[in-house]
Amino acid sequence: MRPTGFLAPALLLASTSLASVWQPLEALKRQVAPLEVRAPATTYDLSYTGTQGNTATTITSATATDGDASATGTDSAGKTTGQANGNGSATDTGKGSKTTSSHVSIDPQAPAGGVAMITPSALAVASYYKIKDHVTFAWNYTSLSVTPSAVDVLASCAVNQATYTLAMNQSISGPSGSVVWDTGAYQATATVPLLTEKYTLIIHDAAKAVDATASPGYLATYSQFTFGMYVPQPYTPIADYVCATCSGAMGAMERQTMGFMLGMAALTVLSFGWFGGVAGLW
Numbered sequence: 001m002r003p004t005g006f007l008a009p010a011l012l013l014a015s016t017s018l019a020s021v022w023q024p025l026e027a028l029k030r031q032v033a034p035l036e037v038r039a040p041a042t043t044y045d046l047s048y049t050g051t052q053g054n055t056a057t058t059i060t061s062a063t064a065t066d067g068d069a070s071a072t073g074t075d076s077a078g079k080t081t082g083q084a085n086g087n088g089s090a091t092d093t094g095k096g097s098k099t100t101s102s103h104v105s106i107d108p109q110a111p112a113g114g115v116a117m118i119t120p121s122a123l124a125v126a127s128y129y130k131i132k133d134h135v136t137f138a139w140n141y142t143s144l145s146v147t148p149s150a151v152d153v154l155a156s157c158a159v160n161q162a163t164y165t166l167a168m169n170q171s172i173s174g175p176s177g178s179v180v181w182d183t184g185a186y187q188a189t190a191t192v193p194l195l196t197e198k199y200t201l202i203i204h205d206a207a208k209a210v211d212a213t214a215s216p217g218y219l220a221t222y223s224q225f226t227f228g229m230y231v232p233q234p235y236t237p238i239a240d241y242v243c244a245t246c247s248g249a250m251g252a253m254e255r256q257t258m259g260f261m262l263g264m265a266a267l268t269v270l271s272f273g274w275f276g277g278v279a280g281l282w
Contacts, residue, residue, distance in 0.1 A: 106145045112214035113144035115203050115222035118176070128228040131183050131194045137166075137201060138178035145217025147172055150206040153179045155199045156223075162192045164199075169206050177203075183229070196230040 119138035120127045129135045137153070153167040164186070167179045187194050204210050204221040214220030 110216040112220035
């Protein structure tokens with residue numbers, strides 16, 4: 001009877017301990033059950049360039065898990081994100097902005113760009129302008145493979161070795177250009193005044209020196225057009241006008257010359273008459 005009485009409490013204690021261990025195991029199982037085993041991340045090397053609007057994006061690498069990935073490409077506009085999948089394709093979703101440039105292939109044998117005058121025509125007679133009027137120059141660009149962003153327009157006078165600025169950094173918006181020079185306003189404020197002389201019109205790429213060597217397809221310095229300018233004189237009535245270089249009266253030297261010529265003519269006639277009489281010619 002004593003062993004039986006000892007066994008009953010032992011069985012009760014064992015069942016209680018088993019129950020206390022089973023409950024935490026059930027709770028742990030419920031926490032572990034939702035977990036799924038996922039494939040390890042795989043890195044794919046991509047070479048992709050996408051364009052969206054004015055955006056240029058390059059994705060060079062991406063990390064993919066289970067076939068889908070999020071990738072980041074970097075360009076001059078900043079960081080741009082996209083989607084890449086496990087087989088190496090990608091979709092650009094960037095929304096930055098970037099300025100793109102194109103490379104122009106130029107034949108090294110091609111001529112340099114130039115200028116053809118329109119107003120005034122290079123084939124017209126010499127042009128002369130009053131130094132107080134508005135002077136208009138217009139031209140076309142020729143043989144340009146690369147258009148400069150801006151040009152400088154100058155006028156050079158060889159007598160005083162001066163260069164006058166008509167326009168600086170004038171932007172080019174088409175195949176032609178023009179400038180209107182207010183010579184009166186320029187003369188009123190010029191450090192070196194305009195002279196009554198001949199001038200050479202100069203048009204050149206604002207990014208280069210005037211004497212820069214011409215390159216194929218690029219604008220060469222143009223300096224083949226010349227024109228004249230003069231200072232207008234005030235009005236003088238014809239009755240009061242005196243010509244500084246001409247006169248109706250002869251000077252003393254001119255009168256002496258004329259007297260000498262008339263005396264020689266008279267002497268020649270008399271000598272020939274006397275010789276003819278002596279010889280019996282009449």
